[in-house]
Amino acid sequence: MSLSVRFERIVKEFGPVRVLHGVDFALEPGRVVGLLGENGAGKSTLMKILAGYERPTGGALLVDGVARHFADARDAEALGIALIDQEFNLAEDLTITQNIFLGHVKRNGWMLDRKAMRAAAALCLEQVGLAVSPDTTVAELIVAEKQLVEIAKALSRNARLLIMDEPTASLSAGETHKLFALMARLKSQGATIIYISHKLDEMEANTDEVVVMRDGLFVTRAPTADINRRQMANLMVGRDVSDMFQPKALAAPDAPVLFKVSGLEVPGWVHGLGFEVRAGEILGFGGLVGAGRTEAFEALIGLRARTAGAIEIDGAPVDLRSPRQAMLHGVTYLSEDRKGKGLHVDLGLRENLTMMTLERDAKPWLDIKAGRAALARAIADFGIRLRDPECAARSLSGGNQQKLALAKYLRSDPRVIVLDEPTRGVDVGAKRDIYLLIHQLAAQGRAVIVISSELIELIGLCHRVAVLRGGRLRAMLASADLTEEELIAHATDTHH
Known part of the structure; x- marks a missing residue:
């Protein structure tokens, strides 16, 4: 053999x-x-x-x-x-x-x-x-x-x-x-x-x-x-990467609640989920595969059906039934499936980057020159490595596709950002870049939600972590309580 x-x-x-x-x-x-x-x-x-x-x-x-x-x-x-x-x-x-x-x-x-x-x-x-x-x-x-x-x-x-x-x-x-x-x-x-x-x-x-x-x-x-x-x-x-995670800048306890969910029901997946995220806070969602994390947020922005659940943005009730509605209310969700749901891999980088903001960019015709300038800024800001700016998204490596997806979903200037497995398939150097970006987003007063299967990522990044098991919220852990043992225990029902 x-x-x-x-x-x-x-x-x-x-x-x-x-x-x-x-x-x-x-x-x-x-x-x-x-x-x-x-x-x-x-x-x-x-x-x-x-x-x-x-x-x-x-x-x-x-x-x-x-x-x-x-x-x-x-x-x-x-x-x-x-x-x-x-x-x-x-x-x-x-x-x-x-x-x-x-x-x-x-x-x-x-x-x-x-x-x-x-x-x-x-x-x-x-x-x-x-x-x-x-x-x-x-x-x-x-x-x-x-x-x-x-x-x-x-x-x-x-x-x-x-x-x-x-x-x-x-x-x-x-x-x-x-x-x-x-x-x-x-x-x-x-x-x-x-x-x-x-x-x-x-x-x-x-x-x-x-x-x-x-x-x-x-x-x-x-x-x-x-x-x-x-x-x-x-x-x-080619350099020392010991500083993977930045020190957490604590969110002010009296910061306004930007995003609040109560009583969320997603048939077959999520039952009675409620949580809130403040301005400047990074809230993590942990749990095993199948715990309902992705399904909860797909339902919240209208990608799948929900039968109950109230959503408030800045204290005002909203009813988000499509990703477009969510974007107009300042909420964006980057899927864990960047190839299937995050990007149109057969289109060019410029087309992908500007797709969510066509109404803003077309006045009334698309300005190709402005689109190329926006792509050049995104390449520099997000550290996207590529051979040719005119290439299709498919030709980028997995990590650079993820950086392009991040640039695309942040272009609408959202106040609430949901990142589902943001570093899946991303190398050590790019991970550090993404972690730094997440800290910067929170420091700008945005609410950031990170769904991750990597325990170290949740511990190193987040101010609090919600642990789901069987579609229900089983624990909300503060930064001081974040350990691998605690997260695993709540995710697997072995906590005593």
Whole structure:
């Protein structure tokens, strides 16, 4: 089952821009290799070359000692190389079984062998710990379940080399534990796993060695046992990142309540939820996947039905039934699903940035020059790294897509900002930039709500954290009470 890979002076250029500068290193078979680097470091481009999605401009890719020139991903899959991308590549209206075998159908003579495909799909779902019917359509799944389907799809190809790009970004602690157990089993069977993640604790616990890239260059490699998390982070960004979180500027206790919710009911998800956020406050929402956090805020801004619930903005009752209404009342919500709901990835950066403010920008015609100037400001203000300002949003790395989404949703100058998993799939340096931005928004007197599955993020950022379990508010923890143990205990009903 083993498979070895060597990158020999790999160069990749997109037009006049070089993004890989002679990357040169080897991957030994039967090991879990952590690939580290900031967004834009070239990790994903290098892995897409290995998986057949991109072709190198120069250099050679050797697989088991043989130079390979993949025409497409199917060529790579034929050798047992599979990529699980952080941005899902699933057909929403097809079933899980149909997605897993799309382009790789099983036949019984001339007929499709639906029974065999369904049974094989069920086995793959069992391996990744996803307890849903293989006949379920992908559109019915939550983000975490879609991630597990992507992993199941790769397993169905009998991969000998598995590239996992941020696979745990949307998984719960239990699902993450099952994934690591699966990785250990695949490694014991001789598979090579390339693990890309910005969660350095996962790197520390689950990889044999780490390879660090920066600015399209190979920087270093080291056995994981010889390098700690802080050293990993410093190597990634080329500077000390010990100051990840800024000191919290305490919100004034008599600051006005900007956003208040009471008695929120979302059928099947949320029951009797009430909370309030003051000007200058960062309020966190914690809980396990499925606790109802995302569903609550989707209902509050009109993205899903609610059967009860009162909303007040600045003490005045409002009835928000659409994101447009919410925006007009100064409330904005950035979805955890930036590709599906946050951005139109096939449109350009300028079109994405100005989409929510068309009425303000069109007087009566769109001013393209002003739009380009706004994009230039956003690129500078949010640190968006890109090859070409005229490119489609799809061509940006995951972290830079997130920065573009933040710029888009803040362009309407909202007073209440809801950020759902704002640093999912974002590197250490970009995380610090986003945390600084969140602090700045609060310092400007805005109310900021952060939904996050990262406990350290909630503890480091928030003045208070609301913990949901089973769709109900189980605890409201003040800053002094914020510990990982307290958050986990309330989220899992083990608090005494």
